[in-house]
Amino acid sequence: STTLTILTKDEKPTAPSSCSVISSSESTLQVQWKVPSPGDYKIVSYKVDHKPTAETQNQFKFANSSPFYIERLAPYTSYTVKVTAFTNNTMMLESPPCQLRATTSVGVPPPPNKPAIHPNVTKSATSVSLILPPLNVTNGPIMRIEIVVVELKAGVHWSENNSLPNDVDTDNRVVDIYKVTDVPVPVDEESREFTIGQGEARNSQLKPNTTYAFYVRWMTSEKGHDDSSRLVSTSQATVYTTAELNVQHSSDSS
Numbered sequence: 001s002t003t004l005t006i007l008t009k010d011e012k013p014t015a016p017s018s019c020s021v022i023s024s025s026e027s028t029l030q031v032q033w034k035v036p037s038p039g040d041y042k043i044v045s046y047k048v049d050h051k052p053t054a055e056t057q058n059q060f061k062f063a064n065s066s067p068f069y070i071e072r073l074a075p076y077t078s079y080t081v082k083v084t085a086f087t088n089n090t091m092m093l094e095s096p097p098c099q100l101r102a103t104t105s106v107g108v109p110p111p112p113n114k115p116a117i118h119p120n121v122t123k124s125a126t127s128v129s130l131i132l133p134p135l136n137v138t139n140g141p142i143m144r145i146e147i148v149v150v151e152l153k154a155g156v157h158w159s160e161n162n163s164l165p166n167d168v169d170t171d172n173r174v175v176d177i178y179k180v181t182d183v184p185v186p187v188d189e190e191s192r193e194f195t196i197g198q199g200e201a202r203n204s205q206l207k208p209n210t211t212y213a214f215y216v217r218w219m220t221s222e223k224g225h226d227d228s229s230r231l232v233s234t235s236q237a238t239v240y241t242t243a244e245l246n247v248q249h250s251s252d253s254s
């Protein structure tokens with residue numbers, strides 16, 4: 001008699017289902033899914049593909065089970081995530097994917113560029129016009145901008161590399177510090193101009209013939225009152241000396 005052998009096609013596992021995000025941070029997404037039907041073989045691993053939604057280049061990791069952390073992601077970025085199941089047979093049968101989109105949390109903004117002194121404004125004894133840095137990569141919407149004004153006492157040498165002093169005590173012998181907090185967030189090139197020393201309650205006039213350091217601070221979150229709990233970064237300093245009180249002629253515009 002003749003023996004007839006018929007080879008049937010191996011059945012792939014079904015797609016993982018109910019893909020969702022359990023938690024997120026500025027650099028991670030924790031995703032979960034329901035185990036699919038394995039088909040003819042046991043499921044041994046999952047392939048977790050991820051990429052920024054606006055890009056085409058995929059990255060992937062292998063997971064043994066759900067849930068799974070995707071790490072080293074960019075802050076405040078939309079990602080497309082696909083999860084597929086693999087079996088333990090030699091053909092490594094792959095399931096259809098389960099797909100989701102998720103956005104990482106807002107992150108600490110990168111340090112802004114230092115502010116520039118407006119080149120076309122006559123030098124004043126009591127004010128200075130600054131050009132704020134452009135809002136480029138900010139790791140989230142800028143919720144607030146501050147300009148920190150550091151008045152340097154006579155004989156104090158300061159450079160742009162000096163970090164912002166933590167001491168905000170106005171009796172400090174080296175510097176006096178105050179914050180201008182009502183700085184509008186720029187929406188275009190023209191709105192990047194801001195004048196320090198307008199004589200307002202939170203933006204008092206500067207002192208004549210005095211050296212100041214100006215710092216710009218960006219915030220993407222204001223959840224707390226102290227800097228340790230806010231998402232904030234600070235620029236390098238712009239050091240500037242105001243004009244003498246009685247010398248404000250066109251020859252002093254440089």
